[in-house]
Amino acid sequence: MQQSPLAPLTKKTLSDIARESLSRYIGQMLNAGQTKLPSEVELARILSVSRTTIRRALTDLEGKGTIMRIHGKGTFINPNLNQMKLDLYTGHDYYQLIRKSGFEPGVKVLSRVVQEASPLQRSDLGLKEDDQILALNKVYYADEKPCLLCINYFPQTLYDWDTLSDEVLEAFPFELIQEYAGIRCVRDSTEITTAGGNEVMAYTMGEDLLQCDSLLILDSIYYDNNNTPVFLSKTYFNTDYIKFTMIRAIEQI
Amino acid sequence: MQQSPLAPLTKKTLSDIARESLSRYIGQMLNAGQTKLPSEVELARILSVSRTTIRRALTDLEGKGTIMRIHGKGTFINPNLNQMKLDLYTGHDYYQLIRKSGFEPGVKVLSRVVQEASPLQRSDLGLKEDDQILALNKVYYADEKPCLLCINYFPQTLYDWDTLSDEVLEAFPFELIQEYAGIRCVRDSTEITTAGGNEVMAYTMGEDLLQCDSLLILDSIYYDNNNTPVFLSKTYFNTDYIKFTMIRAIEQI
DNA sequence: AAGTGGTCTAGACCACGTC
DNA sequence: ACGTGGTCTAGACCACTTG
Numbered sequence: 001m002q003q004s005p006l007a008p009l010t011k012k013t014l015s016d017i018a019r020e021s022l023s024r025y026i027g028q029m030l031n032a033g034q035t036k037l038p039s040e041v042e043l044a045r046i047l048s049v050s051r052t053t054i055r056r057a058l059t060d061l062e063g064k065g066t067i068m069r070i071h072g073k074g075t076f077i078n079p080n081l082n083q084m085k086l087d088l089y090t091g092h093d094y095y096q097l098i099r100k101s102g103f104e105p106g107v108k109v110l111s112r113v114v115q116e117a118s119p120l121q122r123s124d125l126g127l128k129e130d131d132q133i134l135a136l137n138k139v140y141y142a143d144e145k146p147c148l149l150c151i152n153y154f155p156q157t158l159y160d161w162d163t164l165s166d167e168v169l170e171a172f173p174f175e176l177i178q179e180y181a182g183i184r185c186v187r188d189s190t191e192i193t194t195a196g197g198n199e200v201m202a203y204t205m206g207e208d209l210l211q212c213d214s215l216l217i218l219d220s221i222y223y224d225n226n227n228t229p230v231f232l233s234k235t236y237f238n239t240d241y242i243k244f245t246m247i248r249a250i251e252q253i
Numbered sequence: 254m255q256q257s258p259l260a261p262l263t264k265k266t267l268s269d270i271a272r273e274s275l276s277r278y279i280g281q282m283l284n285a286g287q288t289k290l291p292s293e294v295e296l297a298r299i300l301s302v303s304r305t306t307i308r309r310a311l312t313d314l315e316g317k318g319t320i321m322r323i324h325g326k327g328t329f330i331n332p333n334l335n336q337m338k339l340d341l342y343t344g345h346d347y348y349q350l351i352r353k354s355g356f357e358p359g360v361k362v363l364s365r366v367v368q369e370a371s372p373l374q375r376s377d378l379g380l381k382e383d384d385q386i387l388a389l390n391k392v393y394y395a396d397e398k399p400c401l402l403c404i405n406y407f408p409q410t411l412y413d414w415d416t417l418s419d420e421v422l423e424a425f426p427f428e429l430i431q432e433y434a435g436i437r438c439v440r441d442s443t444e445i446t447t448a449g450g451n452e453v454m455a456y457t458m459g460e461d462l463l464q465c466d467s468l469l470i471l472d473s474i475y476y477d478n479n480n481t482p483v484f485l486s487k488t489y490f491n492t493d494y495i496k497f498t499m500i501r502a503i504e505q506i
Numbered sequence: 507a508a509g510t511g512g513t514c515t516a517g518a519c520c521a522c523g524t525c
Numbered sequence: 526a527c528g529t530g531g532t533c534t535a536g537a538c539c540a541c542t543t544g
Contacts, residue, residue: 011540013512013513013514014513014514015513015514039528039529039530040529040530041528041529049514049515050514050515050516051515051516051517052513052514052515052516053513053514053515055530055531056513056514058530065442068440068480069529069530069531070478070479070480070522070523070529070530071478071521071522071523071529071530071531072521072522072523072524072528072529072530073522073523073524073528073529073530074528074529074530075529075530076480079480080442088341088445088499088501089499089501089502090504092501092503092504174503185503186502186503187321187500187501187502187503188500188501188503189318189333189498189499189500190498190499190500190501191496191497191498192341192469192492192496192497192498192499193469193492193496194447194467194468194469194492195466195467196449196450196466196467197449197467213448213449213467214447214448214449214450214466214467214468215447215467216445216446216447216469220501222503225323225324225541226323227321227323227329227332239445239446239447243444243445243446244444244445245442245443245444245445246341246342246442246443246445247440247441247442247443248341248342248345248440248441248443248473249342249439249440250345250427250438250439250440250441250475264521266531266532266533267532267533268532268533292509292510292511293510293511294509294510302533302534303533303534303535304534304535304536305532305533305534305535306532306533306534308511308512309532309533311511322510322511322512323510323511323541323542324510324511324512324540324541324542325509325510325511325540325541325542325543326509326510326511326541326542326543327509327510327511327542328510328511478522
C-alpha cells in the first residue's frame with residue numbers, strides 16, 4: 001500500500017517562481033531600508049514574464065500580508081511585516097508555525113486510541129455505524145513548553161495503524177495519509193471556536209498541559225481532490241504562544 | 254465636515270456582477286437539487302464575458318466556500334454550503350454576522366470614554382504622547398442575548414464626538430469615520446487571540462454580559478488607502494453564537 | 507479523444523494619484 | 526500629462542479526468 005517515498009511531485013508555476021523571487025528581493029529591500037517596489041510593468045520586464053503573471057505573484061504576497069498595493073501610487077512592503085507572523089491560511093504546518101513564532105518546536109505523541117466514531121464524526125467522514133476511528137493525540141512544544149494540542153481522527157479502514165511507531169506518527173497527517181494510504185488531501189473546511197483552558201485535560205490524562213485560561217480551537221475536515229472527506233483534526237492553541245494575524249480588505253458597499 | 258449622505262459610490266466590476274449572477278443561479282440549482290455548474294467556457298458564452306472574468310468570479314465564490322473546483326472534472330456547489338455560515342474575511346459587519354448565524358441582531362452603546370492613549374495604542378495609531386482617544390464600548394445581541402462586545406478606539410482629533418448621539422454611534426465605525434471624518438478605510442490588520450470569559454467584565458461595569466468561559470478576540474488596526482492607521486477595534490466573540498468557518502487550500506510541498 | 511479546469515501571454519482600456 | 530495599479534479580452538497551451 002505504501003507509495004514510492006521519492007519525489008513529492010513538486011510542480012511550480014511561473015507565478016510561484018516569480019513570487020519566491022519577489023520574496024527574496026523584498027528581503028534585500030528591507031535590509032536596504034527600501035519600501036517601494038518597482039512597478040508591475042517594470043517587474044514583468046525584469047523577470048521576463050507577462051504582467052498577469054507578476055500580478056498573480058503580487059496578489060499572493062498581498063494576501064499573505066507581505067506587501068500592500070495602492071492604486072495610482074505603487075506597491076509597497078507592509079511596514080508591519082515583522083509583526084505579521086502567522087496567517088491562518090497556511091496554518092497546517094505546526095512546526096513552521098511555532099518556529100515563525102520565535103520558538104524551538106517539538107512534538108510528542110501522547111496517545112493513540114482506536115474507538116467508536118461519534119455520530120458527528122460519522123457524518124463528517126461518511127462512515128457507517130460501528131465504524132471505528134484512530135484518535136491520535138499529539139502535543140507540540142515551543143521551547144519545550146506545551147503550546148498546542150492536536151487530535152487527528154483517521155478512519156480505521158485507511159491503514160493498519162498499529163504497524164506504525166510513534167515516531168512515524170509524529171509526522172504531519174497529510175504526509176502520513178499520502179505515504180501510507182496513498183491519498184492526497186487538497187483542502188480543508190475549518191471552524192473556529194474557543195474553550196476554557198481546562199477542556200483539554202480530558203485528552204491529556206488529566207494533566208493540565210496547556211496552562212492557560214482559554215484556548216483557540218480549529219476543527220477541520222480534510223478532503224481529497226474528489227471532495228471526499230479523509231480525516232478530521234481538532235487543534236487547541238494556547239494564544240500566548242501562537243498568535244494568528246491576517247490582512248482583510250474592507251468591502252465597499 | 255460632514256460628507257454628502259448620498260451615493261455610497263457603488264462601483265461594480267464585471268466579475269462582481271458575474272459573481273452575483275452566479276450566486277443567484279447557484280441558489281436556483283440548490284432548489285432543483287443540482288450540484289454541477291456548467292463549464293467555464295459555457296458560462297462565459299452564456300454571460301457574454303471572457304473566460305477570465307468568469308474565472309475571477311468563480312475564484313471569489315471558491316474563496317467564500319460556495320463552490321469547489323475539481324481539475325478535469327468540473328465546478329461543483331459545496332455540499333456543506335448550508336454549514337458555511339461566516340467567514341472571517343467579511344467579518345466586519347456584525348449585524349450581518351449575527352443574522353447569518355440565525356439570530357435577530359441588536360446593538361447598544363454601553364459607554365463612551367475619552368481617555369489617554371496607551372503606549373501600544375499610540376504606536377498603532379501614530380499618536381503623540383498626551384494624545385487622547387475616544388473609547389466606544391458597544392454590545393451586540395443575538396435574539397436579545399449578548400453575543401459580542403466591541404470596543405472602538407478613535408483618535409480624539411478625528412471629530413468632535415461629543416456632538417453625536419448614542420444612536421448615531423451605533424453605526425459601523427467605517428461609516429462613522431467616512432461620514433464625519435471624511436476618511437475611507439480600505440483594509441485592516443487583525444490579530445486573533447482568546448481570553449477567559451471574565452476578561453470583558455472590566456468593560457461592562459462589572460456585569461458579566463457575555464456569559465461563557467472563553468472568548469475569541471479580534472484586534473484590528475484599520476487603514477485608509479494611504480496606509481495610514483485610522484482607528485482600532487477590539488472585539489470579543491462568544492463562539493457559542495458566532496462561529497467562523499473557512500476553506501483552506503493545502504499547499505503542496 | 508474529448509471535456510474540464512489551470513496557467514500564461516500580449517494588448518487594450520480604465521481609475522486613481524501626483525505633478 | 527504621466528505613471529501606477531485594476532479590469533477585461535481573445536487566444537493559446539497544459540494537466541487532469543473520463544469514456
